[in-house]
């Protein structure tokens with residue numbers, strides 16, 4: 001299976017996002033994540049523009065609403081030609097199953113392969129205090145992440161978004177084929193920012209992560225292409 005280093009294209013405008021991508025050699029296809037900031041600013045047009053340049057798109061809109069609304073939203077996302085998309089596992093079984101149904105129906109309507117549906121378990125910005133006090137969920141963050149992964153798998157999701165700190169436990173509980181994509185990645189030379197449950201690319205690879213999501217350590221680097229390649233080398237070096 002392809003193990004991508006997914007670049008989080010967290011920019012406020014289409015111009016800034018495309019100018020960032022212009023720094024990469026034309027023949028270098030990458031996987032980029034378009035999240036709420038860029039999508040709210042530039043809509044489906046930026047998704048199509050990035051795909052037209054030959055890149056894979058992970059559309060990260062983290063749907064969480066009543067099942068009917070999520071199913072309808074996913075039907076539209078399924079028509080865009082993206083490789084991955086996200087939903088919140090906290091929405092529960094009925095909503096997650098509706099998300100999968102909508103995504104598959106949308107892709108089929110366009111004759112496209114269905115995107116990989118990834119459920120958010122516990123955000124990498126969540127710590128023990130947020131879990132126990134704000135969310136009123138007892139136990140550890142890791143136990144909650146594994147639980148949400150079980151709900152996601154039982155509902156037809158293809159994998160989860162989790163911290164690399166939990167991906168080993170999720171694979172142990174649910175099998176290695178269930179995809180675990182891990183943000184909260186910080187090379188030793190980068191700042192943590194607002195992330196709480198972080199890991200280096202090498203440690204995430206050893207823990208069994210199926211793909212990294214990396215934003216600021218690449219997008220805010222003085223030389224983003226060099227930063228991307230440095231992370232790629234650290235990450236893929238551990239898989240050989």
Ligand SMILES: O=C(O)c1cc(=O)[nH]c(=O)n1[C@@H]1O[C@H](COP(=O)(O)O)[C@@H](O)[C@H]1O
Nearest residue numbers: 008035122123124161183184213214215216
């Ligand atoms: O769904 C995500 O991609 C996501 C889930 C999560 O638990 N934590 C997390 O950081 N992300 C996203 O991953 C990216 C991380 O960006 P940096 O912290 O700049 O590397 C952002 O676009 C976040 O929205």
